[in-house]
Amino acid sequence: MLSLDEESGSSSTLLRYPAGWRQDDPQALTADEELFVLAGSLTVGDVRHERYGYAHLPAGYVRPAMASPHGAVVLTFFSGEPRAAAAVTRGVDEARLVEAVDAFDGPWTGNFHPRFPSGAGRKFLREDPYDGEQTWVLGTMPLRWGRRAEKHPVVEEMYLLAGELVGHVGTMRAGAYFWRPEEEWHGPFGSPTGNLMLFRTKGGPLSTVYEDDEREFSWQPEHRPILPPGLTELGGKPWDGGCACY
Incomplete structure (x- = not known):
């Protein structure tokens, strides 16, 4: 679960x-x-x-x-x-x-937002015809990063399929997962390896608001994931095969 x-x-x-x-x-x-x-x-x-x-x-x-x-x-x-x-x-x-x-078929698309850092592509899997909820895979190049935090008006959910994702609460590896409520600021993010992620939205299609100001970015952040009750006994430490970062 x-x-x-x-x-x-x-x-x-x-x-x-x-x-x-x-x-x-x-x-x-x-x-x-x-x-x-x-x-x-x-x-x-x-x-x-x-x-x-x-x-x-x-x-x-x-x-x-x-x-x-x-x-x-x-x-x-x-x-x-x-x-x-x-x-x-x-x-x-x-x-x-x-x-x-x-997901191996079909073209990659890009240019999602003027402030979206270059070096990534997206493949849509589904968009609901009524409420616009979306599911897609996102792939990024190695050493890609950005300096702006962002938020969305909908729930955003991600499962990391391959590679690493470095963010403000630590490093996620293949098998990591997050569920993020609407209007929650997050980021910036980067990937030393490149990565492949599956994303979903709940409550409508994805749209993004970026902060005007850039933030400092570290490739070696302190590992302090936000965990739900029941996982806090792990102490916020990664284990072999990934980490549960919410």
Whole structure:
């Protein structure tokens, strides 16, 4: 479990499917399921999602069958508590359905904002047709950095897929994660290695306000992540494979 909203039941999770796992009976959930394969492969119906394969399955979407012959680790987001629907129907909103996107395909885009530091590209995976919520991957070059803090009017969520990200509360490594509320100032950031990140917004599309003044930037910041209750006993120290920086 990466994050959980106890009121709505929405969550961000890492799900591990063991080798040989199968779900042969048709099934639909009462919540949206958004998935991004980190390792292995997962088949949903006739669609096989390999590494960095993505899908957004709205509530009510019928999965005829699911399987993971060799196992998989899947970054999965639910819009509510993921319960099986009482009856399997075809009442899905097709406008919100994204059956498959391969993040290895498609072009990179850039020039998001005049103050956005150069040296990065973005690939959109999804934009909701009603509220504009977005999911995308962002890749940056090694030694890229900026000196301005920023904020957004929406919730911003990130999972670090590869590389390192240096910020004002420490160094994040592959497997690190944050969930940031709206209007929260953060940054500046840089990456000594270059990196690949998966981002989501909740509450609308991404827009950014930058501070007018630049700040000092350190490639070796003090490691002091902001942690939720239950992780503070880790003492704010990184461990092998990454750190939980919120």
